Amino acid sequence: MKISGIRIEHFSTNLDPPFRAAWDPEPRRSFSATLVLVETDEGLAGVGAGDAMVGFSESGFERHFVGEDPLRIARHVRVIETLDFHAGRYWPLEAALWDLFGKVANLPVAKLFGGVAERIPAYASCGELKGPEERAESAVRLKEEGFRAMKIRIDPRCAQEGIAAVAAAREAVGDGMEIMVDLNQAWRMAGDSTPSVDPLTVVGIARRLRELDVFWLEEPLPLTDTRGLAKLSRKSGLRLAGGEMARTTEDLLACLEADALDVYQPDVVLSLGMLRARTFAETVLRKNRLFTPHTWTDGVGLLANLHVTCGVGGGPYLEFPYDPPGWTPERRDFMLEEPVRVDPEGYLNVPDAPGLGVRLGEEYRRVLGL
Ligand SMILES: [Mg+2]
Structure with a gap:
C-alpha cells in the first residue's frame, strides 16, 4: 500500500451567541477545524484533525509522504518533526496515519497503543x-449529568473573582466531585506579550485553592520556569499540571527531571504527536506521575487523545471540553455525524470502530470524497 495523496480541507461553523474563551479577549464568533485526509492507492483513507496545518500544502510538504508505505509511522513521525522544525505542528497528519493503520488492522487505535483501558472518566x-453563582449552578448540572470532575479557568489577574467561583462550585457540589483549576500561564494568544503573573502571586492563589481541595493547578507559571514550578509544587501542596503545547519531548523531560510537574498534558494533535506522547507517557507513569493530555481542539482531536490515553493507561480523568451553552459537543464536533458524548456514568468510551472511530457528517464526507 502506498500513500497516493494528502488532502487538507478547512471548515468553519458560526458561533451565535459567541463563545467567550477565558484565554482570549475577543469573543469567538466562529470555530474552525482542519481535516487531514491520507489517501492510498488501495482506496483506504485515514482522517485526522487538530492543528490548523498552516503552510503544509503551500510548502508542498506532501512530497515527503506520497509514494511511501503509510504504515511506516515511526519514519513519518521523524519526517513530521523535521517539518515542525521549519514550519508548523503537523500532528493531525500522524493522527490520520494511525486512523488508516487501525483500519488496515481492523482494530481501534487504542488497542494498537496498548489497550490498557477501554474507557476513562471525563472531566468537564x-x-x-463565570461568576460564583453561575459557576455553582454549572457545577451542579455537571454533577447531575454524571461528571465526576470539572476544570475551572481563573484569570490570575482577577484571582479573587476566580477563587470565589471555585469556592462557590465546591460549596455547591461538596466533596463528591474533583475540581481542577487552570491559570493558562503557559499559553499566549498570538501577539500577546504581557508577562506571566509573578511566582509570589501564584503562591497566594495556590494556598487558597489548596483549602478548596483542588485536584490540580494547571499552568500556574510558564513551562520554561521549571525552578519556579518545582518550588511552587513543594510550597503549595497541590499537584501541578502543564505541557499541553510543549514543542518537544525534551521540554517535558526537563520538567520531569526538575520535578516541576505532577500532571503531564501534551496534546497528541498539537504537541508531541501520538507516538512520541505515548513513549513519553510510559516514562511519566513509571515515575509515578500522571499523564492526561489536553484535548481542546475538535471532536477528531478529542478522539485521538482518547485513544492514546486509554491505550497507554493514562488518567485518572481525560479532558472533555464542555461549558454549555458557550461550548457544547455540537459546536466542538460540528464535523462529526454525532458529537462525542460522555456516558451517564461520566465516562468517555473508546469507539469500537477500526481506526480512530471518526464518523464525519455527510457534507464533510462529500467534500473529502469519502
Ligand atoms: Mg490548559
Whole structure:
C-alpha cells in the first residue's frame, strides 16, 4: 500500500451567541477545524484533525509522504518533526496515519497503543469565566449529568473573582466531585506579550485553592520556569499540571527531571504527536506521575487523545471540553455525524470502530470524497 495523496480541507461553523474563551479577549464568533485526509492507492483513507496545518500544502510538504508505505509511522513521525522544525505542528497528519493503520488492522487505535483501558472518566473542561453563582449552578448540572470532575479557568489577574467561583462550585457540589483549576500561564494568544503573573502571586492563589481541595493547578507559571514550578509544587501542596503545547519531548523531560510537574498534558494533535506522547507517557507513569493530555481542539482531536490515553493507561480523568451553552459537543464536533458524548456514568468510551472511530457528517464526507 502506498500513500497516493494528502488532502487538507478547512471548515468553519458560526458561533451565535459567541463563545467567550477565558484565554482570549475577543469573543469567538466562529470555530474552525482542519481535516487531514491520507489517501492510498488501495482506496483506504485515514482522517485526522487538530492543528490548523498552516503552510503544509503551500510548502508542498506532501512530497515527503506520497509514494511511501503509510504504515511506516515511526519514519513519518521523524519526517513530521523535521517539518515542525521549519514550519508548523503537523500532528493531525500522524493522527490520520494511525486512523488508516487501525483500519488496515481492523482494530481501534487504542488497542494498537496498548489497550490498557477501554474507557476513562471525563472531566468537564469549562472554558468561560463565570461568576460564583453561575459557576455553582454549572457545577451542579455537571454533577447531575454524571461528571465526576470539572476544570475551572481563573484569570490570575482577577484571582479573587476566580477563587470565589471555585469556592462557590465546591460549596455547591461538596466533596463528591474533583475540581481542577487552570491559570493558562503557559499559553499566549498570538501577539500577546504581557508577562506571566509573578511566582509570589501564584503562591497566594495556590494556598487558597489548596483549602478548596483542588485536584490540580494547571499552568500556574510558564513551562520554561521549571525552578519556579518545582518550588511552587513543594510550597503549595497541590499537584501541578502543564505541557499541553510543549514543542518537544525534551521540554517535558526537563520538567520531569526538575520535578516541576505532577500532571503531564501534551496534546497528541498539537504537541508531541501520538507516538512520541505515548513513549513519553510510559516514562511519566513509571515515575509515578500522571499523564492526561489536553484535548481542546475538535471532536477528531478529542478522539485521538482518547485513544492514546486509554491505550497507554493514562488518567485518572481525560479532558472533555464542555461549558454549555458557550461550548457544547455540537459546536466542538460540528464535523462529526454525532458529537462525542460522555456516558451517564461520566465516562468517555473508546469507539469500537477500526481506526480512530471518526464518523464525519455527510457534507464533510462529500467534500473529502469519502
Ligand atoms: Mg490548559
